[in-house]
Amino acid sequence: MIVDVNVNLSRWPFRRLPCDEMPKLLEKLAASGVTQAWVGSFDGLFHKDIGGVNARLADECSRQRPGLLIPFGSVNPKLPDWQEDVRRVHEDYHMPGIRLHPNYHGYRLDDPVFGELCASAERRGLIVQLVLRMEDPRTQHPLMPVPDVAPEPLADLVAARPNLRLVLLNATRTLSGDVLDRLMAAGNVYCEIAMLEGVGGISNLLSIVPLDRVLFGSHFPFFHLEAAVLKLRESELTPQQTEAVSRKNAERLTTIPNPSFGSHSG
């Protein structure tokens, strides 16, 4: 069993993906042993009607086996009345968290509005998934360059919010060195393996990040799901390490009661 914390529904804006339709996406998840996927929506990158994006996301997830697709709603704090989107995610759709794209929504992490958003999520017990990159900047559309999110302000923010649960997505090509060390020491911060590279990548990551902070993430369907699955094989992991990364750490992260886990989320 695998819990994949980094999956997206709908369409990547710049290309059709082989598994961007629900039947193929579900087929690949099942074939790869993924029993639960935390899903956001590609629509959350550019759509301004975020309310519509999240309504569709909640609806699509509710149509699948309970507990299979766990929706994480998009919130763009640069849109008017973003607080209502957070309220709907939490109170109407009972989603366990939100997924943020600061680089696509035009703010930096030292923007006060990001602090307000994290505070709101912390109060409501929502997991915050912060996506540092969607695509290698070298391969982006020349008319649409989107630089990586600069993570430097995060450590101080996390340290000030001890109940915040922060999951960094697509972060392992961006985070390193002192910034990573400070961030992991600051609070409840997790990362996943979708963009992890280098031979024996998970083993290398576990030498600098505690085991209980590493999650399975694939960035599927933008990336091949097989890439993350095969990383579990490439590194020589103990059965306990494999279990922790592939499932248990994510399950523990969600032990705070939330009706979305294991039940219909719609």
Add this chain to the structure above:
Amino acid sequence: MWTAVLVTNQPLNRELKLKMPFSDCKTSRREMLSRTGRAAAVAAVSSGLRPLWAEQPSSQAAEDAVWDMHGHLAGASGTPEQRISQFLKYADRMGIERLIVFMGYPFSTDPSPEEVRRQNDQVLQAVAHSGGRAFGFVYLNPKQTEESLRELDRCVRDGPMLGVKLWTALRCHEKALDPIVERAVELKAPILQHTWLKATGNLPGESTPDDLAELAARHPKAPFIAAHVGGDWERGIRSIRGTTNVTAEICGSDPTAGVVEMAVRELGAERVMYGSDFGGRSFASQLAKVYGADVPEAAKRLILGGNIRRMLGEILAAKAVKP
């Protein structure tokens, strides 16, 4: 599915540890092929794919064996011998039989003749220690024509290397490359040229797939490999599409879904090659581009090794090396 992974994973690991010590690589070729075939099968099973090499006889496994077209000694630690041993250990875990290696360490984008020679010596050391499982391509700086020709003779004509690696010293459409290409053709040595099309801007001497297509058109008898197929593969594949002596090599970029499907559709499976760009990249992420692609299994076999063996066939035969 996951239960199967956990059950099959550990016995395989134990078997490899017990029977195939990577430090000396004394295991027979037949045994090694059989085991790497099984490792690949388990890797494929773990990813939910139908295994390509499951429980096949070793002769069949040899035909279908995975060869990695693109790797470096950087990304590991220690001597060249220690580095290749580390990479072979991971290759075994991923069911990869052979590694093509070029360039030593540290990376140098515009190396002096002395540095070129030193780095090629590192690769020669690694290859000699690999038990026949690693092949070398000679790294050349095409700004240095005469030195490059001498190094080509030293490492390929008179040595065990099989091809040429060109990186970022000089854009490859320049006429300065012509004598090197002509000598490589005489030696039956394929030429692997780094290519990128970076939205953030290429290095001054960094070649694009268009540059390579221009060079390849001047040398229709030379087999070229477009390493990374431009990174921006949707453009890179188009750039080389009409130049049939250029093969797309898919390594060294994120495991973005769709690259192999487009390459097979536009070029044909015979013009697509797997490589990983280890140790900077993961074997896993790059293999996934092929294992996860929606293309026929016969195409996957060509991409994962068949095309490399065909391209290297003449020079391997000339050196009396059986693939």
